[in-house]
Amino acid sequence: MTTETLKLYHSASSPNSRRVRIFLAEKGVQVTIVAVDLGKGEQHGDAYRAINPRRVVPTLVLEDGTSISEVPAIQRYVEEIHPDAPLFGTTPRDKALITMWERRAEQEGFASVMEAIRNIAPGLKGRAIAGPHDYEQIPALAERSRQRAANFLADLDDRLKESAFVAGERFSVADITALVTIDFAAKAIDLQVPAGLESLKRWYDTVSSRPSAAA
Amino acid sequence: MTTETLKLYHSASSPNSRRVRIFLAEKGVQVTIVAVDLGKGEQHGDAYRAINPRRVVPTLVLEDGTSISEVPAIQRYVEEIHPDAPLFGTTPRDKALITMWERRAEQEGFASVMEAIRNIAPGLKGRAIAGPHDYEQIPALAERSRQRAANFLADLDDRLKESAFVAGERFSVADITALVTIDFAAKAIDLQVPAGLESLKRWYDTVSSRPSAAA
Structure with a gap:
């Protein structure tokens, strides 16, 4: 289309x-x-x-x-x-749950990785936050954010022990945010999925083999 | 209802x-x-x-x-x-614009105030981020976040020079986030709307006189 x-x-x-x-x-x-x-x-x-x-x-x-x-x-x-395939759910309950899980992936995962790299990368000195204003980097924040990103991976593994995908039994926008977060963490801050997070690994292999992952 | x-x-x-x-x-x-x-x-x-x-x-x-x-x-x-009154818009364009403006109010305004108070309040030592994990406070971050919140107020004033409400000509969820942010900033970090931000003041007087503001 x-x-x-x-x-x-x-x-x-x-x-x-x-x-x-x-x-x-x-x-x-x-x-x-x-x-x-x-x-x-x-x-x-x-x-x-x-x-x-x-x-x-x-x-x-x-x-x-x-x-x-x-x-x-x-x-x-x-x-x-373009409602199909739905990525935000179709019932009020599913829409709410997918919004909730997507947001957690973004706030705890994606935003943490972004904060970690922006507060330490030499090329982003004076530009610690994207947008129209300039802000100085805070290295201690980069460190804390990296820890948050690591905690996110462990929490996501727990979630995926009980659920096929991040927000439930179907692929949704929450999986997209989590997948992009993991690839971004590996590339930007060299944070890899630790050995032992088997459920996270199972899910990652599944979602990253979808054709859309190449986009 | x-x-x-x-x-x-x-x-x-x-x-x-x-x-x-x-x-x-x-x-x-x-x-x-x-x-x-x-x-x-x-x-x-x-x-x-x-x-x-x-x-x-x-x-x-x-x-x-x-x-x-x-x-x-x-x-x-x-x-x-409960679709009425709609607070997220009714057309695809309005839904997108309201989501965008609400998110800006949250990320730049609300989250900045929250970060400012959580990284400095004595009662939140070791609990700089809400949620299941403990994180140490970073006072330099509280300072930077306070500056971000002040920049948000100035940017919002600019926006309200051209628009009756935050996301356009109608009251929406974006106004709710902005209103709560301003009241929260005054109470939590003693950040008041500076004199001279006339459009922001006009809008604040309008939205804070709605009966819902007492909720």
Whole structure:
């Protein structure tokens, strides 16, 4: 299914962009893809700031020119216009549970890894938080965040002892966030899934072999 | 409208609980309210841990015993079963924009205030992050978060120069998050809306005079 009138501004290396790309791939939806070169600072240029004044990727631009940023907002829009396959659930109970589990994966996992790398990477000095304001790095925070990310992996293993997927018996957006978090943690802060977390490993092998994982 | 089969575990002083209470009040929905005494550490007791192993408020318990935690997940459930008045929008575009603005208010405003107080309050030593794990406070982070919260107020004023409400021309869940953030910032970290932010003041006076603000 092609929806060329939708434009996704993204970066190939951005984990937030990948969350959206996998979401689209799971639904079989193609949009117009526009790369933003973060290495060259293209997100800080006037052209991109006109699209997203917060200077972050991804941004989804609708046919009428409306810019949608924030990953869950973009995913919500795509779910509304392409309901199949549902990734946020179909009943009120499932929608609530998937929102809850996705959010935990994001707040405890994804955000911790992001905070860990942003507060220590030499290239992000003075830019510890993405967005329009500059903030200094806090190395002690990078350390604490790394510990949080490690705790997230252990907690996720516990969860996956009792559940096939993160939010229940079906693949959902919560699995996308958790998968991207694990790959991002390995690459950005060299945090690997420890040996012994068998349920997490079983789940990871399953979700990372879906075709969407290549997105 | 009464939905007594739904139970909301909350605390009167918890700003996250207030986000849900205002949401319910805007819809005119009454649920069974159960107070959790955070001062006495009731959230760490076995009874509450059986309801929410993460030991945070609020939690919504459904008739079948399902526990929903995380404010946006609870709000999503209530929106699904009581669609009027809609607080997350009605069209795909509005749903996405409201999700985006609510999230910005939460990430930049609410979370910053929470981080500022949790990393400095003497009573939260060793408990800098709510949840099942213990983390040490980082005073430098409290300082940076306070600055972020101040920047949020200035950015929100800019936004409200061009828009009646946070997410557009209608009251939405984004206004609830922003309102709770401002009241919480004043109380918890003595951060007041600076003189001169006229648009923010105009909006604050409007939303805080709605009957739901007393919830």
